[in-house]
Amino acid sequence: MTHPSSVPSPSQPTVGGPGIYLDHAATSPVCREAVDAVLGGMSITGNPSSRHEAGDEAKDALESSRTQMAALLDCAADDVVFTGGGSEADALAVCGTVLAADGHRPVHVITSAIEHSAVLESCAMAHELGAEITILRPDGRGWIDPEDVRRALRPNTVLVSVMHANNETGVIQPISDIAAVVHEAGALLHTDAVQTAGKISLAGLGADLVSVSAHKFYGPKGVGALKVAPGVRLSPLIRGGSQERGLRAGTENVPGVLGMAAAATAALHHLDDPAHQAHRHTVRAHLLKGLEEAGDIAVNGEGAPCLPETLNVSFTGVRGDTLVDVLAVHGICVSAGSACHAGSDEPSHVLTAMGIPAQRARSAVRFSPGRTTTVDAVTTAAARTVDAIGKLRALGPAGAPQPSHA
Amino acid sequence: MPRYSPTVVDHFTNPRNAGELDDPDVRAFIGNPVCGDQIMLTARVTDGTVAEIRFRAHGCAASLATASVVTEAALGATLGEIEAWDDERVEALLGGLAPDQRHVAALGRQVAHRLVTNHREGVDDDAPLICA
Ligand SMILES: Cc1ncc(COP(=O)(O)O)c(C=O)c1O
Numbered sequence: 001m002t003h004p005s006s007v008p009s010p011s012q013p014t015v016g017g018p019g020i021y022l023d024h025a026a027t028s029p030v031c032r033e034a035v036d037a038v039l040g041g042m043s044i045t046g047n048p049s050s051r052h053e054a055g056d057e058a059k060d061a062l063e064s065s066r067t068q069m070a071a072l073l074d075c076a077a078d079d080v081v082f083t084g085g086g087s088e089a090d091a092l093a094v095c096g097t098v099l100a101a102d103g104h105r106p107v108h109v110i111t112s113a114i115e116h117s118a119v120l121e122s123c124a125m126a127h128e129l130g131a132e133i134t135i136l137r138p139d140g141r142g143w144i145d146p147e148d149v150r151r152a153l154r155p156n157t158v159l160v161s162v163m164h165a166n167n168e169t170g171v172i173q174p175i176s177d178i179a180a181v182v183h184e185a186g187a188l189l190h191t192d193a194v195q196t197a198g199k200i201s202l203a204g205l206g207a208d209l210v211s212v213s214a215h216k217f218y219g220p221k222g223v224g225a226l227k228v229a230p231g232v233r234l235s236p237l238i239r240g241g242s243q244e245r246g247l248r249a250g251t252e253n254v255p256g257v258l259g260m261a262a263a264a265t266a267a268l269h270h271l272d273d274p275a276h277q278a279h280r281h282t283v284r285a286h287l288l289k290g291l292e293e294a295g296d297i298a299v300n301g302e303g304a305p306c307l308p309e310t311l312n313v314s315f316t317g318v319r320g321d322t323l324v325d326v327l328a329v330h331g332i333c334v335s336a337g338s339a340c341h342a343g344s345d346e347p348s349h350v351l352t353a354m355g356i357p358a359q360r361a362r363s364a365v366r367f368s369p370g371r372t373t374t375v376d377a378v379t380t381a382a383a384r385t386v387d388a389i390g391k392l393r394a395l396g397p398a399g400a401p402q403p404s405h406a
Numbered sequence: 407m408p409r410y411s412p413t414v415v416d417h418f419t420n421p422r423n424a425g426e427l428d429d430p431d432v433r434a435f436i437g438n439p440v441c442g443d444q445i446m447l448t449a450r451v452t453d454g455t456v457a458e459i460r461f462r463a464h465g466c467a468a469s470l471a472t473a474s475v476v477t478e479a480a481l482g483a484t485l486g487e488i489e490a491w492d493d494e495r496v497e498a499l500l501g502g503l504a505p506d507q508r509h510v511a512a513l514g515r516q517v518a519h520r521l522v523t524n525h526r527e528g529v530d531d532d533a534p535l536i537c538a
Contacts, residue, residue: 317464319442322418325410325467329419345442345466362442395424395473396464 019331020381024216024370025167025195025310026335030259031218031371037262038220041255048252049243058254065261072264073210073227074203081226081244082257086194086213087118089226090161092237092247093190093209094122097159098131099235108132108157112144112173113353114166119192120349123161132156141304142171142354146178153185164193164205168350168366169301170310172196179206188232194224198267199280199307208232214256218371219263223256270371284308286375287367290382294389300351300364309370314356314363318392321345323365326388332381335366410468413501417471422478425460434520435531438513443469445517447477451525456480456488468500468507472514475499485522491515 021029030038041061046054048062063077070077083089094109101107109131111123123133134152138144144162153160160182165172175191182189183206190209193202198217202210210227214220228234228247240249270276288311291297296316315323320336327334347361356364365385369378410418430448437444443465450458459480463473479499480488496514497503503511524530 319464319466322465322467322470326419329415391421392470395421395462395470397462 019333020373020377021333022367022369022373022378022381023333023335024373025170025366025368027215027221028218028370029372030215030220031263031266033266034214034219034259034263038255038259041258044254048254049241058252061254061258062252065257068261068265069212069225071268072197072202073212073225074201074205075210075227075229078245079227079229081228081247082252083224083226083248084253085222085224086116086192086211086216088237088248089211089213089224090116090118090190090192091122091125092226092234093211094119094159094161095125095129095237096234096247097188097190097209097232098126098129099237100233101158103130105156106130106132107159108134108154110134110136110149110152110157110160112136112138112162114138114142114144114169114171114350115161115163116167116192116194119161119163131158136162138171138354140355142166142169142301142350143304144173144178146174146181149178150181150185153182153187157185157187159188159190161190161192164191164196164202164210165200165307165310166301166350167195167310168348168364169304169312169354170195170307170368171301171304172200172306176204176206195307195310198264198271199309201271214260214263217263217267219260220256223253223260225260276371280308283369283373283375283378284311287311287369287378287382288313290379291367291385293382294386298360300354300356300360309368311367312351312364313367314360315365315389316360316363317396318363318389320363320365322392323385323388326392327381327385330384330388332384334381335368336364409504410471410507411501411503413475413499414468414471414503417474417500418467421461421470421474423460423474423481424462426462427458427460430460432521432525433530434517434524436513436517436520438465438469438509443510443513445469445473445476445513446531447473447480447517447521449480449521449525451485454486455482455484466507466510468503468510469513471500472496472510473517476514476518480518480521485525488518489522491518 044058046058048059066077066080069080113135127133136148179189188208191207192211194213197212208229213224236247238249298314300312324336347358351361427448431451433448435446446462448460459477461473461477463470493511493515496511
Protein backbone atom coordinates (compact mmCIF):
# COMPACT_ATOMS: atom_id res chain seq x y z
CA MET A 1 0.00 0.00 0.00
CA THR A 2 1.33 3.41 -0.86
CA HIS A 3 1.70 6.15 1.69
CA PRO A 4 -1.63 7.94 2.06
CA SER A 5 -1.44 11.29 0.32
CA SER A 6 -2.83 13.46 3.10
CA VAL A 7 -1.68 11.89 6.36
CA PRO A 8 0.89 12.35 7.68
CA SER A 9 2.10 15.55 6.17
CA PRO A 10 5.49 15.24 4.47
CA SER A 11 6.75 18.21 6.49
CA GLN A 12 6.21 16.33 9.72
CA PRO A 13 8.45 13.66 11.12
CA THR A 14 7.23 10.21 10.32
CA VAL A 15 8.59 7.16 11.96
CA GLY A 16 8.98 3.84 10.22
CA GLY A 17 8.05 2.72 6.76
CA PRO A 18 5.09 3.35 4.49
CA GLY A 19 1.67 4.14 5.88
CA ILE A 20 -0.98 1.66 6.91
CA TYR A 21 -4.49 2.76 5.96
CA LEU A 22 -7.09 1.40 8.37
CA ASP A 23 -9.82 3.94 7.72
CA HIS A 24 -11.83 2.24 4.98
CA ALA A 25 -15.10 2.98 6.81
CA ALA A 26 -14.35 6.65 6.14
CA THR A 27 -13.44 6.08 2.52
CA SER A 28 -11.64 3.51 0.41
CA PRO A 29 -8.97 3.86 -2.25
CA VAL A 30 -10.35 3.78 -5.80
CA CYS A 31 -9.81 0.36 -7.40
CA ARG A 32 -8.14 -0.06 -10.78
CA GLU A 33 -11.41 -1.04 -12.46
CA ALA A 34 -13.11 2.14 -11.24
CA VAL A 35 -10.18 4.36 -12.25
CA ASP A 36 -10.26 2.93 -15.77
CA ALA A 37 -14.02 3.34 -15.98
CA VAL A 38 -13.92 6.96 -14.77
CA LEU A 39 -11.15 7.80 -17.24
CA GLY A 40 -13.14 6.14 -20.03
CA GLY A 41 -16.21 8.10 -18.99
CA MET A 42 -14.26 11.35 -19.23
CA SER A 43 -14.05 10.97 -23.00
CA ILE A 44 -17.79 10.47 -23.43
CA THR A 45 -19.02 13.78 -24.79
CA GLY A 46 -22.78 13.48 -25.03
CA ASN A 47 -25.54 14.41 -22.62
CA PRO A 48 -27.55 11.25 -21.88
CA SER A 49 -30.74 13.23 -22.57
CA SER A 50 -29.67 14.30 -26.08
CA ARG A 51 -31.20 12.73 -29.16
CA HIS A 52 -28.12 12.06 -31.23
CA GLU A 53 -25.31 9.57 -31.35
CA ALA A 54 -23.16 11.32 -28.76
CA GLY A 55 -26.13 11.39 -26.40
CA ASP A 56 -26.84 7.73 -27.09
CA GLU A 57 -23.31 6.80 -26.14
CA ALA A 58 -23.69 8.53 -22.78
CA LYS A 59 -27.15 7.04 -22.28
CA ASP A 60 -25.86 3.53 -23.01
CA ALA A 61 -23.04 4.01 -20.51
CA LEU A 62 -25.54 5.12 -17.90
CA GLU A 63 -27.93 2.25 -18.55
CA SER A 64 -25.28 -0.46 -18.49
CA SER A 65 -24.05 1.05 -15.20
CA ARG A 66 -27.62 0.91 -13.91
CA THR A 67 -27.74 -2.81 -14.64
CA GLN A 68 -24.45 -3.32 -12.77
CA MET A 69 -25.77 -1.37 -9.78
CA ALA A 70 -28.98 -3.41 -9.84
CA ALA A 71 -26.85 -6.52 -9.32
CA LEU A 72 -25.29 -4.93 -6.22
CA LEU A 73 -28.64 -3.70 -4.89
CA ASP A 74 -30.51 -6.90 -5.77
CA CYS A 75 -33.22 -5.09 -7.73
CA ALA A 76 -34.32 -4.32 -11.27
CA ALA A 77 -32.26 -1.79 -13.24
CA ASP A 78 -35.28 0.53 -13.36
CA ASP A 79 -35.30 0.71 -9.57
CA VAL A 80 -31.83 2.32 -9.39
CA VAL A 81 -31.67 6.11 -8.95
CA PHE A 82 -28.23 7.68 -9.22
CA THR A 83 -27.41 10.37 -6.64
CA GLY A 84 -24.51 12.55 -5.62
CA GLY A 85 -23.49 10.15 -2.83
CA GLY A 86 -24.78 8.42 0.27
CA SER A 87 -25.99 11.52 2.08
CA GLU A 88 -28.13 12.55 -0.88
CA ALA A 89 -29.57 9.04 -1.22
CA ASP A 90 -30.51 9.15 2.48
CA ALA A 91 -32.08 12.60 2.14
CA LEU A 92 -34.08 11.54 -0.92
CA ALA A 93 -35.33 8.41 0.84
CA VAL A 94 -36.40 10.14 4.05
CA CYS A 95 -37.52 13.60 2.93
CA GLY A 96 -38.74 12.33 -0.45
CA THR A 97 -41.09 9.88 1.27
CA VAL A 98 -42.43 12.50 3.66
CA LEU A 99 -42.94 15.05 0.87
CA ALA A 100 -44.76 12.46 -1.24
CA ALA A 101 -47.19 11.53 1.54
CA ASP A 102 -50.60 13.10 1.17
CA GLY A 103 -50.68 16.22 3.27
CA HIS A 104 -53.98 15.66 5.09
CA ARG A 105 -52.59 14.37 8.35
CA PRO A 106 -49.18 14.47 9.97
CA VAL A 107 -47.05 11.50 8.99
CA HIS A 108 -44.81 9.54 11.34
CA VAL A 109 -41.24 8.41 10.70
CA ILE A 110 -39.24 5.97 12.85
CA THR A 111 -35.46 5.93 12.87
CA SER A 112 -32.71 4.93 15.27
CA ALA A 113 -30.31 6.88 17.45
CA ILE A 114 -27.28 5.23 15.82
CA GLU A 115 -27.98 6.40 12.27
CA HIS A 116 -25.44 8.39 10.30
CA SER A 117 -26.01 12.13 10.57
CA ALA A 118 -27.21 12.07 6.95
CA VAL A 119 -30.29 10.15 8.11
CA LEU A 120 -30.68 11.89 11.46
CA GLU A 121 -30.49 15.34 9.88
CA SER A 122 -32.87 14.28 7.11
CA CYS A 123 -35.31 13.21 9.82
CA ALA A 124 -34.84 16.61 11.45
CA MET A 125 -35.71 18.16 8.09
CA ALA A 126 -38.72 15.85 7.78
CA HIS A 127 -39.78 17.14 11.20
CA GLU A 128 -39.54 20.69 9.87
CA LEU A 129 -41.79 19.52 7.04
CA GLY A 130 -44.36 18.46 9.62
CA ALA A 131 -43.52 14.81 10.27
CA GLU A 132 -43.51 13.26 13.74
CA ILE A 133 -40.24 11.47 14.43
CA THR A 134 -39.54 8.57 16.79
CA ILE A 135 -35.90 7.75 17.48
CA LEU A 136 -35.30 4.20 18.72
CA ARG A 137 -32.48 3.36 21.08
CA PRO A 138 -30.25 0.37 20.42
CA ASP A 139 -29.32 -2.17 23.08
CA GLY A 140 -25.91 -2.04 24.76
CA ARG A 141 -24.35 -3.80 21.75
CA GLY A 142 -25.65 -1.19 19.33
CA TRP A 143 -28.33 -3.48 17.90
CA ILE A 144 -31.89 -2.43 17.04
CA ASP A 145 -34.57 -4.87 18.17
CA PRO A 146 -37.30 -5.47 15.54
CA GLU A 147 -39.76 -5.71 18.42
CA ASP A 148 -38.92 -2.12 19.40
CA VAL A 149 -39.74 -1.13 15.82
CA ARG A 150 -43.06 -2.97 16.10
CA ARG A 151 -43.94 -1.14 19.32
CA ALA A 152 -43.11 2.25 17.80
CA LEU A 153 -45.30 1.81 14.70
CA ARG A 154 -48.41 3.99 14.51
CA PRO A 155 -51.28 4.05 12.04
CA ASN A 156 -49.71 7.08 10.36
CA THR A 157 -46.17 5.67 10.16
CA VAL A 158 -45.04 6.07 6.55
CA LEU A 159 -41.37 5.23 6.84
CA VAL A 160 -38.91 3.37 9.05
CA SER A 161 -35.21 4.08 8.46
CA VAL A 162 -32.69 1.74 10.09
CA MET A 163 -29.17 1.37 8.77
CA HIS A 164 -27.81 -1.97 7.56
CA ALA A 165 -24.53 -1.75 9.46
CA ASN A 166 -23.31 1.04 11.64
CA ASN A 167 -20.33 3.06 10.46
CA GLU A 168 -18.71 3.30 13.91
CA THR A 169 -19.24 -0.18 15.35
CA GLY A 170 -19.91 -2.27 12.23
CA VAL A 171 -22.91 -3.84 14.00
CA ILE A 172 -25.27 -5.39 11.45
CA GLN A 173 -28.95 -4.71 12.02
CA PRO A 174 -31.72 -7.30 11.48
CA ILE A 175 -33.07 -5.55 8.38
CA SER A 176 -35.10 -8.41 6.89
CA ASP A 177 -36.85 -8.99 10.24
CA ILE A 178 -37.53 -5.27 10.54
CA ALA A 179 -38.83 -5.27 6.93
CA ALA A 180 -41.40 -7.95 7.81
CA VAL A 181 -42.62 -5.94 10.81
CA VAL A 182 -42.75 -2.69 8.85
CA HIS A 183 -44.53 -4.16 5.83
CA GLU A 184 -47.10 -5.83 8.05
CA ALA A 185 -48.00 -2.33 9.22
CA GLY A 186 -48.15 -1.00 5.67
CA ALA A 187 -45.17 1.32 6.00
CA LEU A 188 -41.99 1.56 3.93
CA LEU A 189 -38.50 0.58 5.05
CA HIS A 190 -35.36 2.51 4.16
CA THR A 191 -31.95 1.16 4.99
CA ASP A 192 -28.66 3.02 4.71
CA ALA A 193 -26.42 0.29 3.32
CA VAL A 194 -23.47 2.62 2.76
CA GLN A 195 -21.22 0.57 5.07
CA THR A 196 -22.30 -2.86 3.82
CA ALA A 197 -22.55 -2.45 0.04
CA GLY A 198 -19.80 -4.53 -1.52
CA LYS A 199 -18.88 -6.13 1.81
CA ILE A 200 -21.90 -8.35 2.43
CA SER A 201 -24.75 -9.32 0.17
CA LEU A 202 -27.71 -6.96 -0.08
CA ALA A 203 -29.88 -9.76 -1.50
CA GLY A 204 -33.12 -10.49 0.33
CA LEU A 205 -32.92 -7.48 2.64
CA GLY A 206 -36.54 -6.62 1.96
CA ALA A 207 -36.07 -2.86 2.25
CA ASP A 208 -37.99 -0.64 -0.17
CA LEU A 209 -35.33 2.04 -0.24
CA VAL A 210 -31.60 1.27 -0.01
CA SER A 211 -28.78 3.86 -0.02
CA VAL A 212 -25.25 3.14 -1.19
CA SER A 213 -22.20 5.33 -1.77
CA ALA A 214 -19.47 4.51 -4.30
CA HIS A 215 -16.50 5.75 -2.29
CA LYS A 216 -17.06 3.17 0.43
CA PHE A 217 -16.68 0.30 -2.02
CA TYR A 218 -13.58 1.43 -3.91
CA GLY A 219 -15.40 3.75 -6.31
CA PRO A 220 -15.13 7.53 -6.72
CA LYS A 221 -16.39 10.07 -4.17
CA GLY A 222 -19.51 12.13 -4.75
CA VAL A 223 -21.62 9.47 -6.44
CA GLY A 224 -24.10 7.02 -4.98
CA ALA A 225 -27.41 5.35 -5.62
CA LEU A 226 -30.79 4.78 -4.06
CA LYS A 227 -32.80 1.66 -4.76
CA VAL A 228 -36.44 2.69 -5.07
CA ALA A 229 -38.69 -0.36 -5.18
CA PRO A 230 -41.61 -0.37 -7.65
CA GLY A 231 -44.67 1.38 -6.32
CA VAL A 232 -42.78 3.51 -3.78
CA ARG A 233 -43.86 7.16 -3.98
CA LEU A 234 -41.09 9.71 -3.63
CA SER A 235 -40.92 13.43 -4.27
CA PRO A 236 -37.66 14.70 -5.72
CA LEU A 237 -35.52 17.06 -3.65
CA ILE A 238 -33.45 18.33 -6.56
CA ARG A 239 -35.89 19.52 -9.20
CA GLY A 240 -35.50 20.58 -12.79
CA GLY A 241 -35.06 18.15 -15.66
CA SER A 242 -36.71 14.75 -15.68
CA GLN A 243 -33.54 12.69 -15.29
CA GLU A 244 -33.67 9.60 -13.08
CA ARG A 245 -37.40 9.10 -13.60
CA GLY A 246 -37.99 12.63 -12.35
CA LEU A 247 -36.52 11.74 -8.94
CA ARG A 248 -33.24 13.60 -9.30
CA ALA A 249 -32.84 16.43 -11.75
CA GLY A 250 -29.49 17.29 -13.28
CA THR A 251 -27.30 15.99 -16.06
CA GLU A 252 -25.93 12.71 -14.81
CA ASN A 253 -22.36 12.30 -13.55
CA VAL A 254 -21.45 9.85 -16.31
CA PRO A 255 -17.79 9.23 -15.38
CA GLY A 256 -18.70 8.91 -11.69
CA VAL A 257 -21.55 6.52 -12.38
CA LEU A 258 -19.33 4.40 -14.64
CA GLY A 259 -16.69 4.30 -11.90
CA MET A 260 -19.25 3.33 -9.28
CA ALA A 261 -20.66 0.55 -11.47
CA ALA A 262 -17.19 -0.85 -12.19
CA ALA A 263 -16.41 -0.79 -8.47
CA ALA A 264 -19.72 -2.55 -7.71
CA THR A 265 -18.96 -5.34 -10.18
CA ALA A 266 -15.46 -5.78 -8.74
CA ALA A 267 -16.87 -5.86 -5.20
CA LEU A 268 -19.40 -8.54 -6.15
CA HIS A 269 -16.54 -10.70 -7.44
CA HIS A 270 -14.84 -10.42 -4.07
CA LEU A 271 -18.10 -11.24 -2.30
CA ASP A 272 -18.20 -14.54 -4.19
CA ASP A 273 -14.56 -15.37 -3.48
CA PRO A 274 -14.26 -17.74 -0.49
CA ALA A 275 -10.55 -16.93 -0.06
CA HIS A 276 -11.37 -13.24 0.28
CA GLN A 277 -14.17 -13.97 2.73
CA ALA A 278 -11.79 -15.98 4.91
CA HIS A 279 -9.20 -13.21 4.68
CA ARG A 280 -11.62 -10.57 6.08
CA HIS A 281 -12.10 -12.59 9.24
CA THR A 282 -8.42 -13.50 9.57
CA VAL A 283 -7.42 -9.83 9.37
CA ARG A 284 -9.89 -8.87 12.10
CA ALA A 285 -8.76 -11.72 14.35
CA HIS A 286 -5.10 -10.69 14.05
CA LEU A 287 -5.89 -7.04 14.58
CA LEU A 288 -7.91 -7.73 17.71
CA LYS A 289 -5.37 -10.16 19.10
CA GLY A 290 -2.64 -7.57 18.60
CA LEU A 291 -4.64 -4.78 20.25
CA GLU A 292 -5.48 -6.96 23.25
CA GLU A 293 -1.79 -6.71 24.18
CA ALA A 294 -2.52 -3.16 25.32
CA GLY A 295 -4.54 -4.53 28.22
CA ASP A 296 -7.73 -2.97 29.56
CA ILE A 297 -9.54 -2.65 26.26
CA ALA A 298 -13.22 -3.00 25.40
CA VAL A 299 -14.68 -3.80 22.00
CA ASN A 300 -17.69 -1.56 21.41
CA GLY A 301 -20.52 -3.55 19.87
CA GLU A 302 -19.15 -6.83 21.19
CA GLY A 303 -21.62 -9.70 21.07
CA ALA A 304 -23.66 -8.40 18.14
CA PRO A 305 -23.28 -9.59 14.54
CA CYS A 306 -20.85 -7.24 12.87
CA LEU A 307 -18.74 -6.45 9.82
CA PRO A 308 -15.23 -7.86 10.28
CA GLU A 309 -13.89 -4.69 8.62
CA THR A 310 -15.00 -2.44 11.47
CA LEU A 311 -13.39 -2.79 14.87
CA ASN A 312 -14.22 -0.16 17.49
CA VAL A 313 -12.09 -0.37 20.61
CA SER A 314 -11.91 1.72 23.77
CA PHE A 315 -8.51 1.83 25.48
CA THR A 316 -8.88 2.73 29.14
CA GLY A 317 -6.97 5.84 30.14
CA VAL A 318 -6.32 7.10 26.62
CA ARG A 319 -8.25 9.62 24.57
CA GLY A 320 -9.27 8.31 21.16
CA ASP A 321 -8.51 11.55 19.32
CA THR A 322 -5.06 11.68 20.90
CA LEU A 323 -4.27 8.12 19.87
CA VAL A 324 -5.44 8.90 16.33
CA ASP A 325 -3.05 11.88 16.17
CA VAL A 326 -0.10 9.88 17.52
CA LEU A 327 -0.75 7.00 15.11
CA ALA A 328 -1.07 9.46 12.21
CA VAL A 329 2.49 10.61 12.90
CA HIS A 330 3.51 6.97 12.52
CA GLY A 331 1.65 6.73 9.21
CA ILE A 332 -1.23 4.70 10.62
CA CYS A 333 -4.62 6.06 9.57
CA VAL A 334 -7.55 5.37 11.90
CA SER A 335 -10.51 7.37 13.22
CA ALA A 336 -11.94 8.40 16.58
CA GLY A 337 -15.59 8.94 17.36
CA SER A 338 -14.95 12.35 18.78
CA ALA A 339 -12.33 15.02 18.52
CA CYS A 340 -11.47 17.94 20.70
CA HIS A 341 -12.59 21.06 18.81
CA ALA A 342 -12.13 24.47 20.30
CA GLY A 343 -12.01 23.04 23.76
CA SER A 344 -15.16 20.97 23.70
CA ASP A 345 -15.65 17.42 22.65
CA GLU A 346 -18.86 15.52 22.34
CA PRO A 347 -18.42 11.79 22.55
CA SER A 348 -19.84 9.78 19.66
CA HIS A 349 -23.66 9.83 19.47
CA VAL A 350 -23.58 6.17 18.50
CA LEU A 351 -21.59 4.97 21.52
CA THR A 352 -23.55 7.29 23.79
CA ALA A 353 -26.85 5.85 22.51
CA MET A 354 -25.52 2.40 23.36
CA GLY A 355 -25.26 3.54 26.97
CA ILE A 356 -21.46 3.64 26.94
CA PRO A 357 -20.19 6.15 29.52
CA ALA A 358 -18.66 9.33 28.09
CA GLN A 359 -15.19 8.42 29.36
CA ARG A 360 -15.15 5.09 27.53
CA ALA A 361 -16.75 6.65 24.44
CA ARG A 362 -13.99 9.30 24.35
CA SER A 363 -11.37 6.58 24.43
CA ALA A 364 -12.78 4.81 21.37
CA VAL A 365 -10.87 4.33 18.14
CA ARG A 366 -12.19 2.74 14.96
CA PHE A 367 -9.88 0.49 12.96
CA SER A 368 -11.28 -0.33 9.53
CA PRO A 369 -9.08 -2.52 7.34
CA GLY A 370 -10.01 -3.08 3.71
CA ARG A 371 -9.71 -5.41 0.77
CA THR A 372 -5.98 -4.96 0.30
CA THR A 373 -5.03 -4.90 3.98
CA THR A 374 -2.64 -7.70 4.88
CA VAL A 375 -2.25 -9.62 8.13
CA ASP A 376 1.27 -8.17 8.37
CA ALA A 377 -0.11 -4.64 8.11
CA VAL A 378 -2.61 -5.08 10.93
CA THR A 379 -0.04 -6.87 13.07
CA THR A 380 2.35 -3.94 12.65
CA ALA A 381 -0.41 -1.39 13.23
CA ALA A 382 -1.54 -3.18 16.39
CA ALA A 383 2.01 -3.31 17.76
CA ARG A 384 2.51 0.42 17.14
CA THR A 385 -0.86 1.11 18.74
CA VAL A 386 0.04 -0.88 21.84
CA ASP A 387 3.32 1.02 22.05
CA ALA A 388 1.55 4.38 21.70
CA ILE A 389 -1.00 3.43 24.34
CA GLY A 390 1.72 2.48 26.78
CA LYS A 391 3.35 5.88 26.32
CA LEU A 392 0.09 7.81 26.57
CA ARG A 393 -1.00 5.94 29.68
CA ALA A 394 2.36 6.66 31.26
CA LEU A 395 1.72 10.39 30.83
CA GLY A 396 -1.62 10.21 32.56
CA PRO A 397 -2.67 9.47 36.12
CA ALA A 398 -0.29 7.46 38.24
CA GLY A 399 -1.30 3.83 38.46
CA ALA A 400 -2.92 3.83 35.02
CA PRO A 401 -3.12 0.43 33.35
CA GLN A 402 -0.01 -0.66 31.47
CA PRO A 403 0.40 -3.06 28.55
CA SER A 404 -0.02 -6.62 29.72
CA HIS A 405 3.43 -7.66 28.51
CA ALA A 406 5.22 -4.71 30.11
CA MET B 407 -1.81 22.69 5.87
CA PRO B 408 -0.60 20.23 8.51
CA ARG B 409 -2.89 19.90 11.50
CA TYR B 410 -0.09 20.57 13.99
CA SER B 411 3.16 22.50 13.96
CA PRO B 412 6.32 20.33 13.86
CA THR B 413 6.98 21.40 17.48
CA VAL B 414 3.58 20.16 18.64
CA VAL B 415 4.11 16.83 16.85
CA ASP B 416 7.60 16.52 18.31
CA HIS B 417 6.37 17.11 21.85
CA PHE B 418 3.35 14.84 21.80
CA THR B 419 5.38 12.04 20.26
CA ASN B 420 8.47 12.60 22.45
CA PRO B 421 7.24 14.32 25.59
CA ARG B 422 9.90 15.92 27.84
CA ASN B 423 9.83 15.82 31.63
CA ALA B 424 6.96 13.37 31.90
CA GLY B 425 6.18 11.97 35.32
CA GLU B 426 5.89 13.27 38.84
CA LEU B 427 8.48 14.39 41.40
CA ASP B 428 8.54 12.74 44.83
CA ASP B 429 8.24 15.38 47.51
CA PRO B 430 7.92 18.38 45.19
CA ASP B 431 8.13 21.92 46.54
CA VAL B 432 4.98 22.77 44.66
CA ARG B 433 2.20 21.04 42.79
CA ALA B 434 -0.28 22.67 40.38
CA PHE B 435 -3.26 21.22 38.60
CA ILE B 436 -5.56 22.64 35.94
CA GLY B 437 -8.44 20.85 34.25
CA ASN B 438 -10.67 22.09 31.46
CA PRO B 439 -14.13 20.92 32.47
CA VAL B 440 -15.53 21.16 28.93
CA CYS B 441 -12.82 19.39 26.99
CA GLY B 442 -11.53 17.18 29.79
CA ASP B 443 -7.92 18.24 29.20
CA GLN B 444 -5.89 18.13 32.43
CA ILE B 445 -2.31 19.02 33.31
CA MET B 446 -0.54 18.50 36.62
CA LEU B 447 2.90 19.96 37.30
CA THR B 448 5.25 19.11 40.15
CA ALA B 449 8.39 21.18 40.64
CA ARG B 450 11.34 21.88 42.88
CA VAL B 451 12.17 25.57 43.20
CA THR B 452 15.60 26.81 44.27
CA ASP B 453 16.18 30.54 44.86
CA GLY B 454 13.10 31.48 42.89
CA THR B 455 14.15 29.37 39.91
CA VAL B 456 12.58 26.13 38.70
CA ALA B 457 15.27 23.53 39.32
CA GLU B 458 13.28 20.42 38.46
CA ILE B 459 9.84 19.94 36.92
CA ARG B 460 7.63 17.09 35.71
CA PHE B 461 4.16 16.83 34.21
CA ARG B 462 1.31 14.40 34.03
CA ALA B 463 -1.42 15.05 31.49
CA HIS B 464 -4.56 13.60 30.06
CA GLY B 465 -6.17 15.15 27.01
CA CYS B 466 -5.87 15.89 23.33
CA ALA B 467 -2.52 15.66 21.55
CA ALA B 468 -2.08 19.45 21.57
CA SER B 469 -2.62 19.61 25.33
CA LEU B 470 0.00 16.89 25.93
CA ALA B 471 2.43 18.86 23.78
CA THR B 472 1.56 21.98 25.78
CA ALA B 473 2.39 20.29 29.07
CA SER B 474 5.70 19.17 27.63
CA VAL B 475 6.76 22.57 26.19
CA VAL B 476 5.70 24.32 29.38
CA THR B 477 7.98 22.13 31.48
CA GLU B 478 10.84 22.64 29.05
CA ALA B 479 10.44 26.42 29.09
CA ALA B 480 9.91 26.57 32.86
CA LEU B 481 13.04 24.59 33.68
CA GLY B 482 15.68 27.13 34.67
CA ALA B 483 13.23 30.04 34.50
CA THR B 484 12.49 32.30 37.47
CA LEU B 485 8.99 32.36 38.89
CA GLY B 486 8.78 36.01 37.85
CA GLU B 487 9.55 35.12 34.26
CA ILE B 488 6.91 32.41 34.24
CA GLU B 489 4.37 34.77 35.75
CA ALA B 490 4.86 37.08 32.76
CA TRP B 491 3.81 34.40 30.25
CA ASP B 492 0.59 35.01 28.38
CA ASP B 493 -1.33 32.76 25.96
CA GLU B 494 0.64 34.13 23.01
CA ARG B 495 3.89 33.16 24.69
CA VAL B 496 2.70 29.56 25.17
CA GLU B 497 1.40 29.45 21.61
CA ALA B 498 4.81 30.63 20.40
CA LEU B 499 6.50 27.90 22.44
CA LEU B 500 4.29 25.44 20.55
CA GLY B 501 5.28 26.83 17.16
CA GLY B 502 1.73 28.04 16.54
CA LEU B 503 -1.75 26.58 16.90
CA ALA B 504 -4.79 26.36 14.65
CA PRO B 505 -7.70 28.52 15.88
CA ASP B 506 -9.61 25.49 17.20
CA GLN B 507 -6.56 24.42 19.25
CA ARG B 508 -5.86 27.75 20.96
CA HIS B 509 -7.57 26.67 24.18
CA VAL B 510 -4.52 24.56 25.01
CA ALA B 511 -2.34 27.67 25.13
CA ALA B 512 -4.65 29.05 27.82
CA LEU B 513 -4.44 25.74 29.65
CA GLY B 514 -0.63 25.86 29.57
CA ARG B 515 -0.49 29.48 30.73
CA GLN B 516 -2.97 28.77 33.54
CA VAL B 517 -1.13 25.77 34.92
CA ALA B 518 2.21 27.60 34.79
CA HIS B 519 0.75 30.62 36.59
CA ARG B 520 -0.87 28.35 39.14
CA LEU B 521 2.51 26.81 39.87
CA VAL B 522 3.85 30.28 40.64
CA THR B 523 0.88 31.32 42.82
CA ASN B 524 0.81 28.04 44.67
CA HIS B 525 4.51 28.34 45.44
CA ARG B 526 4.12 31.92 46.62
CA GLU B 527 1.16 31.07 48.82
CA GLY B 528 2.63 27.79 49.99
CA VAL B 529 -0.37 25.72 48.84
CA ASP B 530 -0.66 22.65 46.65
CA ASP B 531 -3.44 21.38 44.43
CA ASP B 532 -3.99 17.85 45.44
CA ALA B 533 -6.79 17.24 42.96
CA PRO B 534 -5.95 13.87 41.49
CA LEU B 535 -5.60 13.54 37.73
CA ILE B 536 -8.52 11.53 36.49
CA CYS B 537 -9.38 10.29 33.02
CA ALA B 538 -12.56 12.04 32.01
C1 LIG C 1 -23.56 4.93 7.19
C2 LIG C 1 -23.25 6.09 6.30
N1 LIG C 1 -24.25 6.76 5.69
C3 LIG C 1 -24.02 7.79 4.89
C4 LIG C 1 -22.74 8.24 4.65
C5 LIG C 1 -22.55 9.43 3.75
O1 LIG C 1 -22.14 9.06 2.47
P1 LIG C 1 -21.48 10.16 1.51
O2 LIG C 1 -20.18 10.52 2.10
O3 LIG C 1 -21.33 9.45 0.19
O4 LIG C 1 -22.43 11.29 1.42
C6 LIG C 1 -21.67 7.58 5.25
C7 LIG C 1 -20.26 7.98 5.05
O5 LIG C 1 -19.78 9.01 5.33
C8 LIG C 1 -21.93 6.48 6.10
O6 LIG C 1 -20.94 5.84 6.73
